Amino acid sequence: MAVKLGPNQYGKAEVRMVTVDRSGPVHHIKDLTVSTALRGDLEATHLTGDNSVVVATDTQKNTVYAFAKESPVGEIEDFALRLGRHFVGAFGHITGARVLIDEHGWDRIEVAGKPHDHAFSRSGDEKRTTAVTVDGDRAWVVSGLRDLVVLKSTGSEFHGFPRDKYTTLAETDDRILATAVSAHWRYLGVEDIDWRGAFGDVRQTLLEAFASLHSLSLQQTLYAMGEAVLERRPEVAEIRLSLPNKHHFLVDLTPFGLGNDNEVFFASDRPYGLIEGTVLRDDAEDAGLAWHTLPAF
Numbered sequence: 001m002a003v004k005l006g007p008n009q010y011g012k013a014e015v016r017m018v019t020v021d022r023s024g025p026v027h028h029i030k031d032l033t034v035s036t037a038l039r040g041d042l043e044a045t046h047l048t049g050d051n052s053v054v055v056a057t058d059t060q061k062n063t064v065y066a067f068a069k070e071s072p073v074g075e076i077e078d079f080a081l082r083l084g085r086h087f088v089g090a091f092g093h094i095t096g097a098r099v100l101i102d103e104h105g106w107d108r109i110e111v112a113g114k115p116h117d118h119a120f121s122r123s124g125d126e127k128r129t130t131a132v133t134v135d136g137d138r139a140w141v142v143s144g145l146r147d148l149v150v151l152k153s154t155g156s157e158f159h160g161f162p163r164d165k166y167t168t169l170a171e172t173d174d175r176i177l178a179t180a181v182s183a184h185w186r187y188l189g190v191e192d193i194d195w196r197g198a199f200g201d202v203r204q205t206l207l208e209a210f211a212s213l214h215s216l217s218l219q220q221t222l223y224a225m226g227e228a229v230l231e232r233r234p235e236v237a238e239i240r241l242s243l244p245n246k247h248h249f250l251v252d253l254t255p256f257g258l259g260n261d262n263e264v265f266f267a268s269d270r271p272y273g274l275i276e277g278t279v280l281r282d283d284a285e286d287a288g289l290a291w292h293t294l295p296a297f
């Protein structure tokens with residue numbers, strides 16, 4: 001039987017790291033989950049167990065921690081680029097790297113109305129993310145966010161869909177629209193980008209578009225959110241959105257002799273509709289390896 005090794009990569013997944021900037025009395029923390037994966041001339045270890053060019057995943061993990069000590073982590077995109085370029089530059093047989101980072105938010109606790117110097121509370125489930133791919137001397141950055149949960153209590157309709165013998169869904173001209181936004185956007189280039197500023201602006205633009213559009217479907221909302229981001233941020237080539245439709249079903253209160261004018265809902269967690277799509281510039285440069293090994297959405 002003739003078989004051969006296909007595409008492969010390996011690395012350390014989900015390195016948990018918290019850093020404390022203690023340069024002044026007011027501490028600053030960063031809470032990251034970092035995953036590294038390397039590609040290259042790795043046939044030998046797979047075929048014969050010869051590990052002479054295998055940068056151990058343990059070494060990859062240690063490098064994450066050491067880099068955080070050697071210079072400030074800074075923005076996750078910059079930290080991921082530093083790590084990816086290091087692995088590709090330092091080891092001849094390693095030709096490519098992918099570094100994924102999730103940043104978990106912390107808010108400063110307020111005590112007697114004043115922000116505390118060194119006490120924090122977790123901001124919630126939302127994550128800021130980046131996925132950096134390095135190939136030789138080229139690099140791509142896809143940044144994003146996950147689990148940004150939003151809801152509007154009106155301004156959403158859904159009707160006009162085909163009906164067959166399996167259709168029971170009632171048409172509605174007023175419903176709750178809720179979702180947990182996952183958005184990943186590809187930057188044009190990797191130099192001279194204000195990563196933090198762009199992130200904050202994309203996030204705010206997504207929220208404003210969700211709130212402002214009178215929605216006739218979550219699909220329409222998805223497109224409007226993506227379009228708004230591309231109109232606002234010239235350095236973004238493309239954005240991929242994944243929007244679970246967090247259904248809220250009107251509770252039937254007639255057994256209790258009560259009406260229900262869109263006031264009392266059952267918040268269902270599954271199954272859920274899953275609306276996914278990409279919005280991109282007509283003339284965007286080729287994505288190269290930006291999405292290589294990333295899930296489609």
Ligand SMILES: O=c1[nH]c(=O)c2[nH]c(=O)[nH]c2[nH]1
Nearest residue numbers: 158169216217218219245273
């Ligand atoms: O915005 C929606 N899009 C759908 O495709 C869909 N399907 C469904 O049952 N409800 C909804 N809502």
